Ligand SMILES: Nc1ncnc2c1ncn2[C@@H]1O[C@H](COP(=O)(O)OP(=O)(O)OP(=O)(O)O)[C@@H](O)[C@H]1O
């Protein structure tokens with residue numbers, strides 16, 4: 684599997700505090716990977732190591748196939764990075780900031796102009812290019828931060844809390860932006876403490892708490908794995924009494940109750956039990972109109988994990 688980011692036992696201490704504790708991350712190329720954890724979990728510290736701004740005390744970090752050893756200008760071109768709450772010089776105009784970054788990347792004038800024009804459109808700042816950054820709202824500065832991260836057409840974009848300081852509309856827009864960027868095959872690694880945010884945009888997640896990775900994998904797998912149980916909602920054509928009796932006998936059914944024409948079945952099986960359930964219903968002469976697996980929310984899964992790890 685092609686990995687965009689891999690860390691092996693990555694460790695960072697601040698004095699006696701272990702901010703990142705033998706962290707093993709695996710971010711698959713082409714995914715939108717959420718790095719989720721509560722305040723102080725070690726997200727920003729990890730990200731700073733990945734982009735070469737902090738030196739780890741132990742372990743390794745490999746980004747786009749290259750070992751990270753401090754700042755590496757060649758690798759930096761392939762990585763877009765938006766720091767947590769980016770602070771840009773207030774006296775510059777929006778486009779000027781991007782132009783300076785473009786010059787640092789060694790982009791020729793024509794290419795810079797065209798790219799900046801396009802990026803301002805992508806991040807929704809078209810028409811505000813000539814305004815001073817000091818006159819931008821927080822959300823606009825965040826957007827400019829995203830544009831800056833995309834400037835060098837990176838293969839990997841690392842965003843530290845991209846929705847911090849945004850209002851709900853801004854958050855929706857940033858999510859859409861992230862999905863758009865990912866369509867071109869760009870890998871996106873974004874940190875967040877907002878579960879709902881990650882749940883709505885990410886394909887994969889890593890959950891970190893006190894510097895330790897508690898779970899990692901495809902979003903759906905993580906939710907079902909850590910929540911342990913799934914709820915199946917089954918709508919049937921006839922009165923459900925007989926069906927309830929039959930389904931109750933299945934060994935993996937932990938709870939069952941009826942809501943109108945719907946039977947809500949709680950299961951504690953690892954795999955997909957829909958075939959067994961539909962067979963049991965059909966054998967009693969029942970007709971299934973609709974069946975749906977209700978996922979537990981990431982919020983629930985996340986809280987369970989954090990509580991368990993203490
Ligand atoms: N420069 C520093 N000196 C000392 N301790 C630090 C420093 N930077 C971070 N820490 C500590 O390391 C831990 C991890 O911090 P970090 O900023 O990586 O967390 P985070 O997951 O990004 O949190 P948030 O969601 O609040 O941004 C915290 O306990 C924090 O207080």
Ligand SMILES: [Mg+2]
Nearest residue numbers: 726727728767
């Ligand atoms: Mg942080």
